[in-house]
Amino acid sequence: MKIYDGGKILVGLIIFIALFASPFYLNMGKAVAKPELKFDTPEIQQMEKETGKKQCVEPKEFMRAEHMQILNNWRDEVIRSGNRDEIVILGHKYDKSLQNGCMKCHSNKKDFCDKCHNYMAVQPYCWRCHIAPKEKQS
Amino acid sequence: MPYSAKGETVMSMNRREFLKIAGVSTIAGLGGTAVFSHLGKNSLEAVQTSPNTDALTGKQWGMVIDMDKLKSEETIKKVTEACHRIHNVPDFGNPKDEVKWIWTETFEHSFPGQEHKYMSEDMMHKPFLLLCNHCTDPACVRVCPTKATFKRKDGIVMQDMHRCIGCRFCMAACPFGARSFNYRDPRGKDANGNPFIKEENKEYPTRMIGVVEKCTFCVERIEKGLKPACVEESNGALVFGDIDDPASEIRRILNSQYTIRRKPELGTGPNIYYIIGGNDYAVVPEIR
Amino acid sequence: MLEKALSGSKKYWTWIFILLVFIGIGTVNYLRQFQTGLTITGLSRDVSWGLYIGQFTFLVGVAASGVMLVLPYYLHNFKQFAKITILGEFLAVSAVTMCMLFIFVDMGQPMRIMNVLLYPTPNSVMFWDAFVLSGYLALNIIVGWVVLGSEKNGIAPPKWVKPLIYLSIAWAPSIHTVTAFLYSGLPGRHFWLSAIMAARFLASAFAAGPALLIILALIIRKFTKFDPGKEAVQTLGKIVTYFMITNVFFFGLEFFTAFYSNIPGHMHPFQYLFAGIGEYNKLVPLMWTSVILAIASIALLIFPAVRRNESTLAIACAMVFISLWIDKGFGLIIGGFVPNMFETVTEYWPTMPEALITIGVWAVGLLVLTILYKIAITVREETAGVEIEH
Numbered sequence: 140m141k142i143y144d145g146g147k148i149l150v151g152l153i154i155f156i157a158l159f160a161s162p163f164y165l166n167m168g169k170a171v172a173k174p175e176l177k178f179d180t181p182e183i184q185q186m187e188k189e190t191g192k193k194q195c196v197e198p199k200e201f202m203r204a205e206h207m208q209i210l211n212n213w214r215d216e217v218i219r220s221g222n223r224d225e226i227v228i229l230g231h232k233y234d235k236s237l238q239n240g241c242m243k244c245h246s247n248k249k250d251f252c253d254k255c256h257n258y259m260a261v262q263p264y265c266w267r268c269h270i271a272p273k274e275k276q277s
Numbered sequence: 278m279p280y281s282a283k284g285e286t287v288m289s290m291n292r293r294e295f296l297k298i299a300g301v302s303t304i305a306g307l308g309g310t311a312v313f314s315h316l317g318k319n320s321l322e323a324v325q326t327s328p329n330t331d332a333l334t335g336k337q338w339g340m341v342i343d344m345d346k347l348k349s350e351e352t353i354k355k356v357t358e359a360c361h362r363i364h365n366v367p368d369f370g371n372p373k374d375e376v377k378w379i380w381t382e383t384f385e386h387s388f389p390g391q392e393h394k395y396m397s398e399d400m401m402h403k404p405f406l407l408l409c410n411h412c413t414d415p416a417c418v419r420v421c422p423t424k425a426t427f428k429r430k431d432g433i434v435m436q437d438m439h440r441c442i443g444c445r446f447c448m449a450a451c452p453f454g455a456r457s458f459n460y461r462d463p464r465g466k467d468a469n470g471n472p473f474i475k476e477e478n479k480e481y482p483t484r485m486i487g488v489v490e491k492c493t494f495c496v497e498r499i500e501k502g503l504k505p506a507c508v509e510e511s512n513g514a515l516v517f518g519d520i521d522d523p524a525s526e527i528r529r530i531l532n533s534q535y536t537i538r539r540k541p542e543l544g545t546g547p548n549i550y551y552i553i554g555g556n557d558y559a560v561v562p563e564i565r
Numbered sequence: 566m567l568e569k570a571l572s573g574s575k576k577y578w579t580w581i582f583i584l585l586v587f588i589g590i591g592t593v594n595y596l597r598q599f600q601t602g603l604t605i606t607g608l609s610r611d612v613s614w615g616l617y618i619g620q621f622t623f624l625v626g627v628a629a630s631g632v633m634l635v636l637p638y639y640l641h642n643f644k645q646f647a648k649i650t651i652l653g654e655f656l657a658v659s660a661v662t663m664c665m666l667f668i669f670v671d672m673g674q675p676m677r678i679m680n681v682l683l684y685p686t687p688n689s690v691m692f693w694d695a696f697v698l699s700g701y702l703a704l705n706i707i708v709g710w711v712v713l714g715s716e717k718n719g720i721a722p723p724k725w726v727k728p729l730i731y732l733s734i735a736w737a738p739s740i741h742t743v744t745a746f747l748y749s750g751l752p753g754r755h756f757w758l759s760a761i762m763a764a765r766f767l768a769s770a771f772a773a774g775p776a777l778l779i780i781l782a783l784i785i786r787k788f789t790k791f792d793p794g795k796e797a798v799q800t801l802g803k804i805v806t807y808f809m810i811t812n813v814f815f816f817g818l819e820f821f822t823a824f825y826s827n828i829p830g831h832m833h834p835f836q837y838l839f840a841g842i843g844e845y846n847k848l849v850p851l852m853w854t855s856v857i858l859a860i861a862s863i864a865l866l867i868f869p870a871v872r873r874n875e876s877t878l879a880i881a882c883a884m885v886f887i888s889l890w891i892d893k894g895f896g897l898i899i900g901g902f903v904p905n906m907f908e909t910v911t912e913y914w915p916t917m918p919e920a921l922i923t924i925g926v927w928a929v930g931l932l933v934l935t936i937l938y939k940i941a942i943t944v945r946e947e948t949a950g951v952e953i954e955h
Binding site: 196221226228235 | 324326327328329332437438464480482483484485
Binding site: 369372373374375376377382385386387389390416419420421422423424425440441442443444445446448449450451452453454457458459460461462486487488489540543544545 | 601602603604608609610611613614668671672673674675677678680681683684686688689690691692695747750751752753754829830901902905906907908909911
């Protein structure tokens with residue numbers, strides 16, 4: 140069987156495979172540690188002191204998978220439906236807000252939000268508008 | 278097959294068929310999985326919420342601006358600066374890129390067409406406070422292609438910065454010039470390294486480049502039971518209330534005083550009413 | 566059939582290369598605009614639409630003008646246009662592509678373009694504009710490609726193309742009417758708040774589009790073996806003449822209403838454009854150029870002798886095109902924003918990056934046009950002499 144333009148096809152195939160496999164062989168041998176999130180902000184420590192527990196809006200596994208959806212829902216509820224009912228966690232009320240709610244406890248963006256986002260090479264642009272709390276010098 | 282040309286072999290016709298089927302299957306497969314993943318989205322577990330009872334409630338918020346009570350430059354400055362400060366409104370330093378939610382204009386620019394040659398000097402130069410009129414039938418809401426600007430149940434014309442695509446149709450539609458566009462990044466710095474937002478209010482977001490913004494009647498304050506910042510700083514010159522409520526103070530004022538609005542003939546139903554005030558400081562010219 | 570665009574003369578490839586250079590320059594400048602913001606254009610808080618939207622408005626007209634060829638041929642069997650309906654359809658494809666690109670480069674958040682589809686808003690004219698433009702683009706691509714493909718294979722086009730063609734005939738005026746509605750429904754801007762906007766748009770579209778088609782047809786005759794036909798060009802010339810007269814007449818109507826009524830808000834934009842207001846007169850030379858070209862072009866075109874001489878016809882058509890480009894692609898937009906809603910003047914003039922991005926988008930459109938025309942003409946050249954019943 141004659142392959143027309145066989146030379147060109149082979150060259151193209153090699154270039155394609157080289158480009159396609161590049162993330163794999165370029166990162167071979169390099170191990171990036173799994174992101175370790177810190178839950179020891181002063182506010183969370185305070186919560187633990189008062190109630191003995193560390194609790195977020197939803198359980199950890201759910202938040203990990205769905206926090207984007209929660210924030211989107213809050214965004215639509217607050218801005219579009221005008222619903223600013225507060226979230227109650229262990230008797231404390233929190234605003235339905237990334238900037239004024241979530242970040243009240245998770246005030247360590249670098250050790251919390253950024254850790255996973257950097258690992259997954261995700262760049263949520265929330266922070267272009269919503270002001271991240273100033274990192275406290277520990 | 279309508280496209281089969283003379284001379285093409287059976288093999289190439291099957292190849293075309295194959296590619297068509299492969300293409301459609303890929304789209305169906307991708308689309309199908311997307312649909313399934315959406316169907317499978319579990320609803321959030323019931324999160325405990327506490328109803329927000331602090332909010333001021335109303336059907337159509339409006340404002341009366343009494344120019345008789347707005348006499349000092351200082352008050353006006355406090356009013357405009359309060360708004361721009363708590364909402365992180367950037368100061369780009371030039372009129373081309375200017376972003377403003379509340380500002381002053383003279384009579385002929387606030388109510389173009391109403392001025393005449395024989396008005397008092399006082400009236401000609403009075404600094405009328407202008408802001409979004411939160412119209413009853415806003416043209417900007419009518420034209421927004423994504424409902425990024427929309428009218429809330431309480432009458433406020435709101436801006437959803439997350440959805441705005443920056444097409445600026447609303448700016449073309451607004452007859453009052455109430456809207457500003459972020460032609461540059463509000464979090465940037467000018468040529469001397471000074472940030473456009475001098476002092477960030479950490480409780481309120483900034484905007485990002487490429488979206489439109491305007492006065493929102495301090496929604497975030499109203500929903501905490503507070504009056505808009507401009508009203509608080511105005512020493513009583515600005516009266517905020519529910520136009521729909523016959524028992525409100527604003528209705529009492531509208532009932533007892535003559536007020537005008539900007540360009541009412543255009544039918545948008547602006548809800549900022551002006552008591553244009555008298556001529557306390559009028560200089561009566563010599564009549565020759 | 567795309568492979569037909571991959572083989573060409575040295576002139577062809579030089580032209581493609583030049584277009585690619587301008588596309589490159591436009592892209593670089595757009596990246597800068599994407600990074601820094603629309604502040605690098607001449608736009609301001611008062612003049613929030615400028616060259617980009619003006620070009621979009623003008624090109625929607627050029628796109629709609631494809632119907633000027635399709636309607637006579639498919640509805641009235643006007644055989645003269647048989648050979649060149651494809652040129653009208655492909656010009657429409659190129660023009661709508663440019664329209665969409667101009668919208669894209671004008672947007673503050675172009676990455677959010679999908680919001681227009683995700684949150685459809687039927688009360689917004691812009692939503693409908695996106696809808697009708699996409700539909701028109703699809704119609705012209707499908708119709709043009711299928712008809713041309715059938716021609717290449719020496720057979721009649723499939724029956725299902727006919728209803729699509731009829732749909733495109735009805736669709737064409739709609740795209741420009743909807744675009745006119747963007748302007749004529751806004752309560753605050755008296756320069757635009759006129760019932761005749763849509764009619765003016767259509768009249769100028771049917772003058773500018775065929776004018777461009779005539780020039781393209783003459784270029785094609787010069788550089789290829791395909792002859793669009795002397796009679797077809799002459800008929801187009803008559804179309805340009807009558808619609809240009811109509812367009813100028815409509816403009817005169819606007820002028821009369823503004824100045825006889827003496828309403829300041831109506832007169833001021835005209836005054837700004839044609840006389841200047843105070844020290845602000847940046848657009849005056851440009852607007853008068855448009856007027857003079859318009860009148861001169863009509864003065865030429867009304868004489869059949871001028872139209873019969875294809876060189877003078879080409880010159881007159883160029884004058885029509887340039888005049889309307891200035892009027893619709895620039896003056897119309899700026900007039901709506903000056904004076905502003907406070908009756909003060911903030912002037913507008915495009916910056917260099919803005920102009921380069923604009924040229925880049927035009928280059929993309931011309932590239933699309935070149936490729937599609939190359940395909941169409943190659944097919945025509947290859948099937949010359951074969952008569953196909955439609």
